[in-house]
Amino acid sequence: MANLTRRQWLKVGLAVGGMVTFGLSYRDVAKRAIDGLLNGTSGKVTRDRIFGNALIPEAQAQTHWQQNPQQTIAMTQCFGCWTQCGIRARVNADGKVIRIAGNPYHPLSQEHPIDSSVPFSEAMEQLAGESGLDARSTACARGATLLESLYSPLRLLEPMKRVGKRGEGKWQRISFEQLIEEVVEGGDLFGEGHVDGLRAIHAPDTPIDAKHPSFGPKTNQLLVTNTSDEGRDAFLRRFALNSFGSKNFGAHGAYCGLAYRAGSGALMGDLDKNPHVKPDWENVEFALFMGTSPAQSGNPFKRQARQLASARLRENFQYV
Numbered sequence: 001m002a003n004l005t006r007r008q009w010l011k012v013g014l015a016v017g018g019m020v021t022f023g024l025s026y027r028d029v030a031k032r033a034i035d036g037l038l039n040g041t042s043g044k045v046t047r048d049r050i051f052g053n054a055l056i057p058e059a060q061a062q063t064h065w066q067q068n069p070q071q072t073i074a075m076t077q078c079f080g081c082w083t084q085c086g087i088r089a090r091v092n093a094d095g096k097v098i099r100i101a102g103n104p105y106h107p108l109s110q111e112h113p114i115d116s117s118v119p120f121s122e123a124m125e126q127l128a129g130e131s132g133l134d135a136r137s138t139a140c141a142r143g144a145t146l147l148e149s150l151y152s153p154l155r156l157l158e159p160m161k162r163v164g165k166r167g168e169g170k171w172q173r174i175s176f177e178q179l180i181e182e183v184v185e186g187g188d189l190f191g192e193g194h195v196d197g198l199r200a201i202h203a204p205d206t207p208i209d210a211k212h213p214s215f216g217p218k219t220n221q222l223l224v225t226n227t228s229d230e231g232r233d234a235f236l237r238r239f240a241l242n243s244f245g246s247k248n249f250g251a252h253g254a255y256c257g258l259a260y261r262a263g264s265g266a267l268m269g270d271l272d273k274n275p276h277v278k279p280d281w282e283n284v285e286f287a288l289f290m291g292t293s294p295a296q297s298g299n300p301f302k303r304q305a306r307q308l309a310s311a312r313l314r315e316n317f318q319y320v
Contacts, residue, residue, distance in 0.1 A: 055099055058090050061128035065121035073124075075103050080142040082256065083300040085109045087139050096151075100144050102137030110137040111306040140302045162190060198222065204245045216247060225250040257299065260292075281307040287319035294319070 046052040058073060060066040072091045077084045086106020090099040102109035104123050105116055114123045114135070126135040149155070159179040164170030182189050186197025203218040224240035226233060233251065240249040265274035279287050292298050295305035311317045
């Protein structure tokens, strides 16, 4: 050590200083980690020493299915997308949904769904233990996060109005009364010039362009479109088509699955019904996917993911 040069001493000092600084900055983290190892908690009391704050099981299935009396299982459909897979929702005693999983009876949530004649308790028992590897019924990531659509503090509960330039992401909350007023009456709503409201364009006997009558009346300047049904589709259609008189109503399928359906229709020579084509997974030897990635997209992609995995076990199957 006595033969170290000044430069070497400087390096040693910097290294020691860095280690001390690192240790001090992570002192609290290290303490919590050690406390967690020794005491089973990092300072925040958990419900269970071993399982922490994990959800209490929905049932016990060692001998037979014993439902947790503090929870209810509700079979329903997922609206995370328009595949509408079957799911089971776990609801606690306060009526709050605490978890979403797959419905083993539903063909979109299980490659080999359990027959509907099988009693509920027997079906649930098949999800436990080693049999769960074969009988497991799942929800995809999008379905599992439906809890966010129910309970997220970031849910939009009031109308939002753009207050900046397009693309700036600046918005403000407004009342429903202001929303109705501006939509009906129009005005210089965004500081970019006058925008006609519904009152101004509700002219079923006035053409948009007299020189081009095929455009139809001014009421066709209203486009009504929706992203889902959920019981509101019929109301929106009645308003747009029957009440206001616009021909321009676009359901979500117009910009979601129509391209796929039209492609299927062209392939099958039936552009009137546009059949929903699916692979014959049990017999197909070569599958060509265009514009979609199996197991990541498509309808129903979750079931197709299982079917694709099973098909890949066969030596005579290939796909691109």
